[in-house]
Amino acid sequence: MPPKFGTSGLRGLVTELTDDLVADYTRAFLTACPHGGSVHVGQDLRASSPRIAAAVIAAVRAMGLRAVDHGVLPTPALALASMGAGQAAIMVTGSHIPADRNGLKFYLPGGEIAKMDEAAIGAALGSVSVSVEMGDVQRAVSAVPSYVSRYVEAFGADALKGLRIGVYEHSSVARDALAEALMQMGAEVVRLARADHFIPVDTEAVDADTREMLKRWCAEHALDALVSTDGDADRPMVVDATGTLVPGDVLGPLTAQMLGAEVICTPVSSNTAVDQLGFGSVIRTKIGSPFVIAAMEEVGGRVVGYEANGGFLLGFAADGPSGKLAPLMTRDCLLPIVAPLAMACAKGVSLAELVSDLPPRFTAADRIAGIPTEASKAFIAELIEDAAERAAFFAGRAKETGVDLTDGLRVSFADDTVIHLRPSGNAPEFRCYAEAASVARAEVLMRETLQAVAKRLG
DSSP, X not given: OXXXXXXXXXXXXXXXXXXXXXXXXXXXXXXXXXXXXXXXXXXXXXXTHHHHHHHHHHHHHHTTOEEEEEEEOOHHHHHXXXXXXXXXXXXXXXXXXXXXXXXXXXXXXXXXXOHHHHHHHHHHTTOOOOOSSOOOEEEOOOHHHHHHHHHHHHHOTTTTTTOEEEEEEETOTTHXXXXXXXXXXXXXXXXXXXXXXXXXXXXTSOOHHHHHHHHHHHHHTTOSEEEEEOTTSSSEEEEETTSOEEOHHHHHHHHHHHHTOOEEEEETTSOGGGGGSOOSEEEEEOSSHHHHHHHHHHHOSSEEEEOTTOOEEEOSOEEOSSSEEOOEEEEESHHHHHHHHHHHHHHTOOHHHHHHTSOSOEEEEEEEETOOHHHHHHHHHHHHHOHHHHHHHTTTSOOEEEEEOSSSEEEEETTSOEEEEEEOSSSSEEEEEEEESSHHHHHHHHHHHHHHHHHHHO
């Protein structure tokens, strides 16, 4: 399957992400989109990332532009630095997908690329000539300290005082920055399972073995919480003291509450508890940060966005407990980790107690890998178009009460459960989201549905 390009960037097998292909996409991006005269380049910890980053930097310089080489750093730290400078950025990362794959994420001086930018980049492929003048390269080292300081200054040195927090380091590009930020905010940090090889971690679909491992660590190390991120650190992972994962679409509303947000923009797949929390309005979008960003830009005001994977976007200048927090219109992992923990600390309750005060709506999500996108789309189209076929597939469930086609097929049932099916937008995977009044019920719904899908498409 050839590399795929969309608003999440370019992704594909490492063997197919040749230097020539990487250079072609880099040149097309710089021709089709504004860049501010320089391009900031970062990379994750995959073994293939240094080679691909070198190809990006060479292509930037061949266009006569300056390349700002940040080396290894979190994606939101790179975006913060480039947007602050009014310049473009390219992050070399495959996010949470396996190590045999990698990719590029493109950032304009104002933030992530949109659909119209995607089309313009695609049109420019293969038609760009290089400059006769070679641009220079500059090594940058301040992006990560600035990213950490952003939150320490906003939350204060005592925001997490008294908490013992584990950091599951694996191969997260944010493992050092995350530990440093938590310590500077007063937490005692226990660093766990640092890896010297890339481990794909999907914060939206954590497997049973990993969940058990996280739960065991919480008990063994007497942790108040355990945190981590996906590979490039634009998605958080948070576990409470009992070893229970706190989903991203729970971290999002809690973070929004702490910051005093009035408008929420979030994909249709997110937990519906947010609709009962008293925000001014909740706007539902297709899945993907470009759709969330577009909705945020349209509505303006005290607006935030988040996804079920936990990535949080801040659309206004907010007041933290200790200082101002400037907008950052790209997915971030650190804010939705720190804000709920600081909120619980300020209230004198545990994270689990804070979460238990929310309306009892729980989600579960997972995926089946190796399902061709075309097969997923055809199956979902069949369920959408044929009510009898849909009823047969969901046989044994309560009566269907509603169908939402915003992104894939989202079906509501009379027992107040929801099942949402869709193909992944950036990998050959079939995703299932389930929502119910208990964690156990949501997990069972999700597992049973994925088993039925596997039987149908396997």
